[in-house]
Amino acid sequence: MMLNVKWKCSSLICFVVIINFFIIKSTCEHRLCNHVYPKHYEILYTKGEPEHNIRKRSIDQSLRILLYYDQSVYRLDEERFKLINNTILPEAVTFWEKALLLRRSETVIRLTRKCSDSQIFVKDGRTHCIDTCNEKTMCGEVEVPDDHLDACRTCNSTGQNCGVVEGSNVGPGIPNFDFVFYISAMQTERCNKSLTVAYAAHCQQESGLDRPIAGHANLCPNSISTKRQELEILLSTVKHEILHALGFSVSLYAFYREPNGKPLTERSPETGKPPLNETSGYMKREVKGAELEDQGEEGTALTHWEKRILEVREVPFIPFCNKVKQDPLQTECTNDRSSVALCNLVKHNFELPKIYQNFDYIQYVESGTEGFYGGSIFLADYCPYIQEFTWRSKNVVVRGSHCQYLENNPKPGKNFALEKYGENSRCFEHTNQMWEERSCRQMRQWRHWGSGCYGYRCQNGRLHLLVENYSYECFHKNQEISIRIISDGWLHKGAIICPPCKEICEEEFAARNETCKLGDESPPSTAYSRDELQCGSFVAKESRFLLLVIVFFCKFYLSIKSLSLIR
Known part of the structure; x- marks a missing residue:
């Protein structure tokens, strides 16, 4: 049984994991x-x-x-x-x-x-x-x-x-x-x-x-x-x-055999097969190689790579995160910026075994309770890591978090951060401030934020973020771009953080014999347009209407009163 692997082993085995949540409530679903x-x-x-x-x-x-x-x-x-x-x-x-x-x-x-x-x-x-x-x-x-x-x-x-x-x-x-x-x-x-x-x-x-x-x-x-x-x-x-x-x-x-065809295990001279232990099967305990999963039921343990080390997909695995998954939800980006993602660090209703307690300190968590916190996937030894997810309603997928699928675009009434999913979109982080929407009558904040999918363009040595009909030029790494755009009658306010130009545009620029600019230039004060709510005329009209209504009712009341006096 000699198969010569041409691909990296870390990409050969996968578990399928989805985190499903709808709006604010979230439940983990692990396949x-x-x-x-x-x-x-x-x-x-x-x-x-x-x-x-x-x-x-x-x-x-x-x-x-x-x-x-x-x-x-x-x-x-x-x-x-x-x-x-x-x-x-x-x-x-x-x-x-x-x-x-x-x-x-x-x-x-x-x-x-x-x-x-x-x-x-x-x-x-x-x-x-x-x-x-x-x-x-x-x-x-x-x-x-x-x-x-x-x-x-x-x-x-x-x-x-x-x-x-x-x-x-x-x-x-x-x-x-x-x-x-x-x-x-x-x-x-x-x-x-x-x-x-x-x-x-x-x-x-x-x-x-x-x-x-x-x-x-x-x-x-x-x-x-x-x-x-x-x-x-x-x-x-x-x-x-x-x-x-x-x-x-x-x-x-x-x-399994060596590349030269020689068996890796001892073989019985009578059958030519490995010795069989009826309890443990065809197993050789001391073998050099990658670690196998040691948890789960029969069919999970020993038949998959250790999940803590080798995760799901053919994308770079991020083995650690420390943002607790709780209300309000704060999303992040996968390492390759292909998807909006969540850290699966949660509070368990029991204290984890000492071997799986990985934290001495967690921000916003009461001191002494860190032992209750760990990743939601026990097969990964409770190590928390970043995961893609899907929004579900009544166990039906509403949309996913992969940036390149048009089907994942949120409905207009729920697109608070003005995201755009499509073939030319990537994930970008927001600042720590919640996005908000304002109208002339009310203001609302959404209970989850942290990252979003947006279109982009690599042009003139810089990364340009595309939000609605506006283009925002990134001048340097970690630049915070303030967004103020009126869409569907609401003023959307938030901010997006610029990644390094090379992270997004290096390959595209190289194909055109271009390079990213150094990134040490400050943006001019007039670089970005910002929409403003115009509510003054609306308020004036509304006030005049109310005044007329009051005058009408006053006159009506006085006329009724005078009639009663005459009688």
Whole structure:
């Protein structure tokens, strides 16, 4: 099982995490990956090329994956089917085909038929059932077609009279591929647990180098969202699950090999397999490498990287933040400025174990209570870090916080900070002052602020922030740009902090043979326009109207009174 990784390991494994909150109330929703790894007696072996032949070849061939759809995939509605068939699966498979290299295999894949009994005989590298094979061979929820199967091979209960069952044929098999992936789309019981989007595992290995050659993935129809702002999460999840089937599973670690093909674990001379401990499985405790997750249930622990060290996405991981997630919410920016984000530091209703208490002091937190504060994700050992999030109402996604999706634009009546989401937008920090809106009659402040998504332009050696129809030129790092803009009848007041020009514009300027200016120049006092509320004429008109009303009622009252006196 030799796969040469061309990509950085920190980008290979991911958990899917979303923080959902609607307006002020916030609740954390963490999608756990509970990978159900196959047990040793569930895995069948398929005869492949001899080990000594394969080990002579160079590791120079990209992984080739064949997708085979169960009928349940075709029963998805048209929009979901197109998303899965045209975007998610092709992109996820292509990602791993480009990421992994292996030694060329010239064997046609023919999978071994399932046996009705877990006891089997192996003759000449081929699996033989006792007396009979199962009528159906399943890989996950998918029935393997006869064309993909070897003939049914059996022995009697003593291991004698072995051979091909009369009438059973060898299928044509799968040539020119290294792995076959059986895909289903069924709303199974597992789909209803822990907000599961998809799950996968391998089902057969080849005998030469113990490499998985067949696996299954089930996509949960009710969790397949076609909203653009959730596609990245769906794609990341499917990539993640595919990797479990390709080799990142506690059931496969013991079969890992050195680059030269030599097994990393001791092998039994009788079976050629690692020694099996019935309690701990195929495990070798003292192995050099990256740390594995040590918390969570079976399927989470030991089957993922330690979350505290290696987080979710292919973006730089920010391992630490210290802003408590509480009202009023103060958002931040992800490290690459792609999204508005929140620090997931919260107060727990219990004191954390000493090993997970990371703070001696937290701003605005009562001294002596720091032990109750930690990250909301226990798998990260309660270390707080920055996360993207989604706004939800009644568990339905309203919008996300990724800056480059138009769909994430807030509704006009709720766009207090005049944000603009789109392909040319990035996240920029606000100052510590709340944004406010004023009209001639009232003033209102919003209960969350701290960062927002805005358009920008790199021009004349400087970064320009685009807010509504105004352009604000950044002259230096940490410059505070005061915003006063009238929109939809409200005066919006706030401030945005300029990042270093190089952080946003360096790459774009380099492509045009330009550079950022030094950034030591102060902005002129007339650099920015500011709108002002004009309420005087409105007040005067309103006052005149009230005066006329009062005069009218006074005259009416006096006339009524005089009539009563005459009577």
